[in-house]
Amino acid sequence: MSALSGKVQTVLGLVDPGQLGRTMTHEHLTMTFECCYFPPAPGDKGVAEAPIEMKNLFWLKQNPYSSHENLLLCQEMEAVREELLAYRRAGGGTIVENTTTGISRDINTLRRLAKETGVHIVAGAGYYVDVTHSDETRKMTVEKLTDIIVSEVLHGADGTDIKCGVIGEIGTSWPITESETKVLRATAHAQTQLGCPVIIHPGRNAAAPGAVVRILQEAGGDIGKTVMSHLDRTIFDHGELLEFAKLGSYLEYDLFGTELLNYPYNLEVDMPSDCQRVKDLAFLVAEGYEDNIVIAHDVHTKNRLTKYGRHGYSHILNNIVPKMLTRGISRNQVDKILIENPKRWLTFK
Numbered sequence: 480m481s482a483l484s485g486k487v488q489t490v491l492g493l494v495d496p497g498q499l500g501r502t503m504t505h506e507h508l509t510m511t512f513e514c515c516y517f518p519p520a521p522g523d524k525g526v527a528e529a530p531i532e533m534k535n536l537f538w539l540k541q542n543p544y545s546s547h548e549n550l551l552l553c554q555e556m557e558a559v560r561e562e563l564l565a566y567r568r569a570g571g572g573t574i575v576e577n578t579t580t581g582i583s584r585d586i587n588t589l590r591r592l593a594k595e596t597g598v599h600i601v602a603g604a605g606y607y608v609d610v611t612h613s614d615e616t617r618k619m620t621v622e623k624l625t626d627i628i629v630s631e632v633l634h635g636a637d638g639t640d641i642k643c644g645v646i647g648e649i650g651t652s653w654p655i656t657e658s659e660t661k662v663l664r665a666t667a668h669a670q671t672q673l674g675c676p677v678i679i680h681p682g683r684n685a686a687a688p689g690a691v692v693r694i695l696q697e698a699g700g701d702i703g704k705t706v707m708s709h710l711d712r713t714i715f716d717h718g719e720l721l722e723f724a725k726l727g728s729y730l731e732y733d734l735f736g737t738e739l740l741n742y743p744y745n746l747e748v749d750m751p752s753d754c755q756r757v758k759d760l761a762f763l764v765a766e767g768y769e770d771n772i773v774i775a776h777d778v779h780t781k782n783r784l785t786k787y788g789r790h791g792y793s794h795i796l797n798n799i800v801p802k803m804l805t806r807g808i809s810r811n812q813v814d815k816i817l818i819e820n821p822k823r824w825l826t827f828k
């Protein structure tokens with residue numbers, strides 16, 4: 480039994496799980512996403528490089544990763560602070576902030592936002608995808624990586640005494656790289672020591688979530704305390720989804736609010752609409768997985784904020800929950816998805 484046992488660790492310290500309330504399990508409040516810049520089509524260079532303005536918002540919605548400016552969420556802290564206050568007014572209690580090493584985690588800012596808004600913020604330990612790994616990270620042994628992750632949870636991250644309460648989002652590509660495999664093994668070892676929640680960013684292939692789970696399992700990870708993110712852009716076939724669900728992780732639909740025609744990182748993918756996401760949730764609930772589902776928006780670019788006319792952090796509470804209730808998901812099941820499942824996942828063993 481550690482001091483963390485039975486508690487949730489936020490950037491302001493330990494809290495009782497009952498205090499969390501409605502929880503978005505996958506958001507970013509401050510980060511940079513330049514690692515995933517996607518060059519615009521030759522004819523779009525002008526709009527891509529122009530300052531963001533009203534007349535370009537539809538282009539930006541379809542091409543969010545082709546504008547350098549859009550990738551700097553870290554420049555929008557006043558807008559994010561306002562959004563968090565709105566999130567509280569909408570009935571939100573907690574946000575899991577999944578920014579890890581490689582995409583500019585700023586844990587001091589997370590603490591300030593938590594203090595100023597009253598929203599519980601849980602910060603993430605560990606590393607994002609391979610393209611963001613430094614040479615130093617690549618050279619590290621699994622043991623060294625484990626020590627760093629454990630220290631971010633027990634002692635604080637980025638030279639501060641502010642502690643992470645979850646490992647992840649741990650980034651993986653497809654195929655999973657050697658460096659990512661080491662980080663996954665370190666994640667499992669750290670989870671064994673700490674009894675803590677883990678959250679994974681899988682590569683963009685239907686086989687990716689299962690492959691990650693196998694690596695974690697072989698390294699002793701606790702799959703029942705692990706969230707598999709981004710399923711809404713990763714597994715489309717319901718048969719394959721049920722095969723994956725049997726492995727026992729939490730199943731996360733976290734791109735609510737994202738509707739775009741061409742998903743640049745995998746043109747094979749037809750990004751679902753929010754209505755289709757709700758249908759997938761209803762399907763999983765009908766198949767008996769109501770205790771495994773968690774949801775979020777994964778805000779990670781500027782244009783997803785309400786300041787830019789989009790959904791922000793309260794869209795699920797304001798718009799998706801009413802839709803879920805009309806599509807066969809009961810109030811009790813909604814409460815499991817928004818309150819009980821995140822609470823169970825985030826509580827240290």
Ligand SMILES: CCC(=O)NCCS(=O)(=O)O
Binds near residue numbers: 744
């Ligand atoms: C850092 C945010 C993130 O990884 N979001 C997932 C984007 S995508 O893989 O679904 O395009």
